[in-house]
Amino acid sequence: xxxxxxxDVQAIRAQFPILSRKVKGKDLVYLDNAATAQKPxxxxxxxxxxxxxxxxxxxxxxxxxxxxxxxAYEASRMTVKEFVGASSPDEVIFTKGTTESINLVAHSWGKxxxxxxDEIIITSLEHHANIVPWQMIAAEKKAILRVIPIxxxxxxxxxxxxxxxGHKTKFVSVVHVSNALGIIxxxxxxxxxxxxxxxVVLVDGAQSSVHLDIDVQTLGCDFYAFSGHKIYGPTxxxxxxxxxxxxxxxxxxxGGGEMIKEVRFEHTTYNELPFKFEAGTPNIADxxxxxxxxxxxxxxxxxxxxxxxxxxxxxxTAKLKExxxxxxxxxxKNKVSVISFVIDGVHPQDLAILLDNQGIAVRTGHHCTQPxxxxxxxxxxxxxxxxxxxxxxxxxxxxxxxxxxxxxxL
Amino acid sequence: MSNHKNITTIEQELIDDxxxxxxxxxxYEYLIDLGKKLQPLDPAFKTEEYKIKGCQSSVxxxxxxxxxxVYFEGDSDAIIVRGLVGLMITVLNGxxxxxxxxxxxxxxxxxxxxxxxxxxxxxxLRAMIKQMKLDAGAWQVNPGSKNVQ
Numbered sequence: 227x228x229x230x231x232x233x234d235v236q237a238i239r240a241q242f243p244i245l246s247r248k249v250k251g252k253d254l255v256y257l258d259n260a261a262t263a264q265k266p267x268x269x270x271x272x273x274x275x276x277x278x279x280x281x282x283x284x285x286x287x288x289x290x291x292x293x294x295x296x297x298a299y300e301a302s303r304m305t306v307k308e309f310v311g312a313s314s315p316d317e318v319i320f321t322k323g324t325t326e327s328i329n330l331v332a333h334s335w336g337k338x339x340x341x342x343x344d345e346i347i348i349t350s351l352e353h354h355a356n357i358v359p360w361q362m363i364a365a366e367k368k369a370i371l372r373v374i375p376i377x378x379x380x381x382x383x384x385x386x387x388x389x390x391x392g393h394k395t396k397f398v399s400v401v402h403v404s405n406a407l408g409i410i411x412x413x414x415x416x417x418x419x420x421x422x423x424x425x426v427v428l429v430d431g432a433q434s435s436v437h438l439d440i441d442v443q444t445l446g447c448d449f450y451a452f453s454g455h456k457i458y459g460p461t462x463x464x465x466x467x468x469x470x471x472x473x474x475x476x477x478x479x480x481g482g483g484e485m486i487k488e489v490r491f492e493h494t495t496y497n498e499l500p501f502k503f504e505a506g507t508p509n510i511a512d513x514x515x516x517x518x519x520x521x522x523x524x525x526x527x528x529x530x531x532x533x534x535x536x537x538x539x540x541x542x543t544a545k546l547k548e549x550x551x552x553x554x555x556x557x558x559k560n561k562v563s564v565i566s567f568v569i570d571g572v573h574p575q576d577l578a579i580l581l582d583n584q585g586i587a588v589r590t591g592h593h594c595t596q597p598x599x600x601x602x603x604x605x606x607x608x609x610x611x612x613x614x615x616x617x618x619x620x621x622x623x624x625x626x627x628x629x630x631x632x633x634x635x636l
Numbered sequence: 637m638s639n640h641k642n643i644t645t646i647e648q649e650l651i652d653d654x655x656x657x658x659x660x661x662x663x664y665e666y667l668i669d670l671g672k673k674l675q676p677l678d679p680a681f682k683t684e685e686y687k688i689k690g691c692q693s694s695v696x697x698x699x700x701x702x703x704x705x706v707y708f709e710g711d712s713d714a715i716i717v718r719g720l721v722g723l724m725i726t727v728l729n730g731x732x733x734x735x736x737x738x739x740x741x742x743x744x745x746x747x748x749x750x751x752x753x754x755x756x757x758x759x760x761l762r763a764m765i766k767q768m769k770l771d772a773g774a775w776q777v778n779p780g781s782k783n784v785q
Contacts (some may be wrong), residue, residue, distance in 0.1 A: 387683055449703045556777065573693060573714035573715065575693045575716070575717065576668075576715050576717075577715050579664070579716055580664060580716075583660045583661075583664065596691040605713070634661065634664060634665060634668060635668060635715060
């Protein structure tokens with residue numbers, strides 16, 4: 227059979243119960259995947275199965291349920307290890323999401339290794355989650371936060387970055403793929419250049435983890451952070467990949483159960499990796515179900531999904547450009563299936579309300595990237611983002627709904 | 637005054653108007669039209685002082701009193717929200733401060749706008765109503781003040 231060549235989008239859609247629902251009497255057209263992806267039945271079943279059959283606290287119980295839950299939890303860690311190409315499961319820390327992963331590094335690593343006058347570098351494309359934690363630790367440590375500028379298309383000014391790097395550069399935290407614009411940043415080069423100055427590099431993979439092939443060893447990054455819910459997994463679970471030697475050198479982020487080896491009132495010794503950074507009862511059910519999300523991606527294959535998404539992106543880009551007064555922000559070659567746009571004389575909020583009434587879910591606003599919007603001189607954009615289950619018909623529905631909305635507004 | 641309508645009467649008129657709309661398009665075209673017709677706010681009041689910051693659009697509300705009654709004027713950078721400003725002004729303009737403060741403004745639920753306009757933090761309707769009531773409350777406490785906020 228030559229099925230490997232056929233991308234059966236209807237069969238994929240059939241795995242997502244939510245896609246058959248109606249919104250305001252119309253078929254749901256879900257184009258807010260960069261905010262969160264919908265969940266395949268495998269993920270939903272995994273959650274139900276866990277709570278119905280083997281809910282237990284993990285790692286210390288000696289009964290059957292605890293054994294089963296622990297095994298499933300650790301199996302999920304192994305799946306994540308393979309998903310990002312980590313060298314050991316000890317390098318995979320489960321968190322609440324990308325935001326907590328970045329906060330963990332900023333606070334733990336920052337507390338141990340940042341000193342007055344040290345420099346942290348981020349980019350103009352960052353989500354607030356990769357700005358604010360660094361501002362907080364920089365203020366505490368009297369360190370300096372520096373920002374790589376972009377051009378009007380949203381492309382990083384690498385020459386400016388090179389001139390920023392120096393012996394004071396201690397940490398570089400960069401977004402792999404811009405959530406607001408979909409632009410792919412040259413993180414390999416950023417990592418290589420940063421390492422020449424012995425700076426530690428974190429890659430915010432919230433958007434890249436679902437679209438791009440990720441191998442942290444090839445990338446060479448020291449940390450890679452992402453969220454489960456954007457890769458078809460549940461909300462409330464995220465991952466911090468960290469290079470083992472660096473994680474070992476870092477103090478715990480939170481104290482509590484699970485993360486200890488031995489506690490006396492005089493002194494506590496901490497558990498080994500990865501448990502040192504997983505204080506308290508973790509989000510067991512969602513961690514376990516995350517495996518089902520990754521399995522969904524693996525079964526179809528990232529290259530096949532990417533090819534499909536690129537086809538949707540190219541078609542949508544061409545269709546949207548036909549709309550008078552519409553301008554795509556970040557209309558560059560190297561991007562994932564995200565289209566952010568503005569339309570002359572139209573406020574994004576008005577557009578979102580009218581599109582919603584036509585069953586179409588897009589995101590509007592500043593996308594938690596206010597400094598980027600400010601730099602681009604706009605209040606916000608309307609963003610359509612495509613996933614494995616979106617179709618060309620849905621792109622047509624989007625453009626039809628946009629035209630209808632504009633007729634009402636203008 | 638004999639032609640003075642109270643808030644409940646105006647609300648009922650709006651409920652009757654909205655009940656004639658058969659489609660969502662008609663409802664929103666009405667709001668958009670209201671937004672387009674809304675008297676532009678004096679730029680002097682389009683400042684941070686009068687701004688109600690929603691997540692996605694900006695709303696400015698300015699109030700004043702005349703003959704003991706409260707009047708509002710306002711604006712927004714989003715047209716549907718401008719329409720909502722217009723709608724609220726239709727209901728609350730020229731009413732006694734006490735009436736404004738005490739009105740539950742149930743009509744918003746009845747006309748079917750609450751579900752997607754009032755529930756999310758991304759639009760300013762909830763904040764707008766709160767500010768209009770706060771303004772009225774301030775006029776109630778201090779009827780002579782010009783600089784209410």
